[in-house]
Amino acid sequence: MLAFVTADTRREIFRIALPVSLESTAQLALGLVNQVIVGTLGTATIAAVGLANNLLFIGILCLNTLGAGCAILASRARGRGDEAAVRRIVSFFVGFSVLVSLALALPLGLGATPFLKLIGSNPEIAAIGGPFLTLVAFSLPLITLSVVSSAAFRSIGRARIPMLVTVPAIALIPLLSWLFVHPLGMGVVGAALATLVAQGIRALLLLGLLVGSRWGLRWAWPSLGQGRDLLREAVPLVLPLFITEVVFSGGVFLFALLFERLGTPELAVFQIVSNLEMVFITASAGLHYAATVLVAQSIGRADSPGVWAVSRQIWHIGLASAAIFGFVFALFAFLLPVLYPNTTPQVQEWGFWAVLLNALFQPVKVSNFIFFGTLASGGDTRFLLLSDFVTVFVVGLPLAWLLAFPLGLGLWGIFLGRLLGEETVRVSMFLWRYRSGRWFRLEARAAASD
Secondary structure, three states: OOOOOOHHHHHHHHHHHHHHHHHHHHHHHHHHHHHHHHHOOOHHHHHHHHHHHHHHHHHHHHHHHHHHHHHHHHHHHHHOOOHHHHHHHHHHHHHHHHHHHHHHHHHHHHOHHHHHHHOOOOHHHHHHHHHHHHHHHOOHHHHHHHHHHHHHHHHOOOOHHHHHHHHHHHHHHHHHHHHHHOOOOOOHHHHHHHHHHHHHHHHHHHHHHHHHOOOOOOOOOOOHHHHHHHHHHHHHHHHHHHHHHHHHHHHHHHHHHHHHHHOHHHHHHHHHHHHHHHHHHHOOHHHHHHHHHHHHHHHHOOOHHHHHHHHHHHHHHHHHHHHHHHHHHHHHHHHHHHHOOOOOHHHHHHHHHHHHHHHHOHHHHHHHHHHHHHHHHOOOHHHHHHHHHHHHHHHHHHHHHHHHOOOOOOHHHHHHHHHHHHHHHHHHHHHHHHHHOOOOOOOOOOOOOO
16 A cells, blocks of 8 residues: 655646646635725625625536536546546546536526525615626536636646636626726626636637647547446536435535524634635645546546555645644734724624634634545545535534524634544544545546557
8 A cells, every 4th residue: 555656746746736726826816806896885785796606606616516526537547548538537527517517507596586586585685686696697507617618727737727717707707897887887796707707718718729729639539328327427426426416506505504593703713714824825726736637537547555555644744734824814814903993892702712722623614624525536536425424414503503603602602513523523434435445446547549
């Protein structure tokens, strides 16, 4: 089981991880700028756009699993030297992802306002958020196409191309949003249109480079029989990941409801900590993708020592990354009065200690992030679904409720329930599964002819 990671492998880890982390951090920062622009339209608009974006975020999380499936299967094929299969897999996932995302986007976009009313929005929020959600819903196929195209580039060792396309394209969102919202006076619809235009440019550029440039792949649509085989291989891999994201999103929403039950100041603390923490967790996001791609390639090569060596190396790098960014995250506790000057002293005091508490758990959270990608690469997606359900609904939420309400710990009970009951139990389950070796199976296959 023991093997050593070569310098070339370390370079390959960073060739994937650094561009993805930079891309993800830039998207998050630019998204925050756009939120500030939308915030100038008033409190009701902030609430309506926030609700619509939460719904969109759930859709994006779920559809991102198609990119993960493409990366895993394409990386395995590349690992075994079957370039023809890589092209078929990528072509299949491009077409399949567009169809699936359209099936989700069309009903959501066409029925946006009634849907917002159905989930309990008041008439004002539904009237503002409906037109916004209608437009941004139609960006889902574009975002999914970009995610799948980016996954394909990373699988073939071209991780910088998605970064070089995505960052300038996403930078258009706040620029166009300001132009449409203020000089052109389009209001909230202008902000949605800015997202749609920028995501369209990003998707078309990535797809064009993927199938029409020397850095990409030649289009190779699978035959009917090959398509059926790919579908049989993709569904058992992607469907549990899809359901896992639904479970995860639902858990985050229910934890937020627990904070809301305590009161508005407690909910504000939760939002402040979550928004800040996302920046620092995202800085390690590239290691998740590196694990997804490089572990899958080792599995495709039937290289068992390589599977263990590269997965351990990525985890060790992740622990170092979490320690560094966790320390910086902790320092931001002292900046809360500057970042959130309009909050009460109570919120700032609670926020200070909540940031420090969550900063201590950064190594645990980043480890979960990396192990998720590692186990998914081995096709162990049913265990991932089981672990998410157990840690969120069997342990985390009940423990948070018990500590917060019957035992009277308030918001600290919810934070401890989430950190100890969800994150710590999850990393324990992941470590047990990882060390058991039952999360992957080597399938040596002869390379297919082109």
